[in-house]
Amino acid sequence: MNFKKKTLKNGLRVLVVPIKDAPSVTVMSMISTGSEYESKEKNGISHFLEHMFFKGTENRPKSIDIAKEFDGMGSEHNAFTSNEVTAYYGKASYKNFEKVLEIISDMYLNPTFPEAEMEKEKGVIIEEINMYEDLPQQTVQNVFQKMLYGDTPFGRDVLGPKENIKxxxxxxxxxxxxxxxxxxxxxxxVAGNVSSLDAFKKVGKAFKGILSGKIIKKEKIIENQSKSKIEIKHKKTDQSHIVIGVRTFGVHDKRLPILRVMSAVLGGGMSARLFQKMREELGICYYVRSSINDLTDHGNFTISAGVDKSRLDTAVSGILGELKKMSENLVGTAELKKAKDYLIGQMYLNLESSDSLAGFYGFQEILGQKLKKPNEVEKELLKVTPVQIKKLAKELFVDKSLNMAIVGNVNSKESLEKIFHF
Known part of the structure; x- marks a missing residue:
């Protein structure tokens, strides 16, 4: 699976992933901006701005004009904002490549930000915030991030607070x-049934009016945790939703493949250790999962679960017990192979379409990583050894590095503090 990259004279980077005989093409514009580039007073503006790019351009004055043209091709189109990246994309038949490119570039270059639409969209975003606040599984993730990084760009929510939006x-x-x-x-x-030469030429023409500017650097992150932390947000829910995690490292760290395999051993599918322990053996939760959040200069590894309040202590002890095993015992040959095969299989399944391939290569490039093909990622995962996993687990899973966020009908930390250690 080949790709070609080029930096145009105006500084714009273009990445083309030709997929021979693919029925579709995806055009995705990715910008190095997100909540971690925002001030406290403007927290939420990256996401709000993402919404406003769909509200009209100089060539398409209303949002319905943009929507009609996308719908008229039977296309998919959307956008997303994260901590470090904002992106807009359109996916359609490869025959409509030029049209999709023209719309995406028009949205990027010529937004009008109508004030009436902006005022209406404030209500939409506030309801989006309300929706996520009503989802304890999401809220607990936000509590965890704020506990780790405090009132800094790294600890703030992508959506921002309601008062900022207003x-x-x-x-x-x-x-x-x-x-x-x-x-x-x-x-x-550009990913799909296109030629690299044609794509470079047409992207250059479509984005010829792009502005030039300075590369803005983020605030420097300070990692200084010296003891374990527990943060509880009281909410009347039937379940207590918990996140237990530790600080890790960014996307450039050579240990990332080791962390990914370790995460798969713990939470990769229904046969993984956490699912077997928490659901099959103890029967105390419906969902339990492990996750890696890796950004350019920091990251964290987490385990999330939803349990009855009365079984919270059992759940915490069960999770910590599985983490401790990782640091004390070598992963067996068969289990290690299964975890690697799971990761590799999932990766290839997630690369079946032009938009997923655009994201796969695009995120690597926008985050400043060395571009790797899927088979190169596969080779990295296959090289991971049991000794490397145990060593990393010993480094990460220590008492002073532990963090736990809880959202639910829980009032006291006392009993949890007594058991929140290895």
Whole structure:
């Protein structure tokens, strides 16, 4: 699976992933901006701005004009905002490549940010915030992030607080776009049934009006945890939702493949250790999963579960017990092979479409990683050894590094503090 990358004279990066005989093509514009680039006062603006790019351009004055053209091709189109990346994409038949590219570039280059639409969208985003606040599985993740990084860009929610959303004005969007939506911070990915030469030429023409600017650096993260932490957000729920985790490292760390395999041993599928322990053996939860959150300069490894309040202590002890085993015992040959095969199989299943391939290569490039093909990622995973996993587990799973966030009908930390250690 080949790719070609080029930096145009104006500083815009273009990445093309040709997929011979594919029925579709995806055009994705990715920008190095997100909640970690925001000030406290403007927290939430990256996500709000993402919404506003769909509200009209100089060539398509209303949101319905954009939607009609996408729908008229039977296309898929969407956008997303994360801590470090904001992206917009359209996916359609390869025959409509030029049309999709033209719409995506028009949204990027010529947004109008109508004030009436902006005021209406404030209500939409506030309801989006309300929706996630009503989902304890999501809320507990936000509590965990804030516990780890506090009142810094790294601990704030991508959506921002409601008071920020209510106070934003059109000039905020214009100023933020001017400094962040520039060639030096932007990547355009084209994946699908296209030729590289044709794609480079057409992207260059479509984005010829892109602004130039400086590369804005994020605030420097400070990692200084010296003891375990527990944070509880009281909420009347039938379940207590917990996240137990530790700080890890960013995407450039050579230990990332080891962490990925270790995570798969613990939480990769229904035969993984956590599922077998928590659901099959103890019968105390419906969902339990392990996750890796890896960004450019920091990361964390977490285990999430939902349990009855009365069985919270049992759940915490069960999870910590499985982590302790990782640091004390070598993973067996058969179990290690299964975990690697799980990761590799999932990776290839998730790369069956042009939009998933655009994301696979696009995220590597926008986060400053060395671009790797799927078979190269596979080779890295296959090299991981039981000794490496045990060594990493010993480094990560120590008492002072533990963190736990809980959302539910729980009032006291006392009993939990007594058992929250290895």
């Amino acid at each position: 106070s934003m004005v059109r000039e905020d969007f214009i100023k933020y776009r001017k400094s962040h939506y520039v060639a030096e911070r932007t990547l355009v990915v």
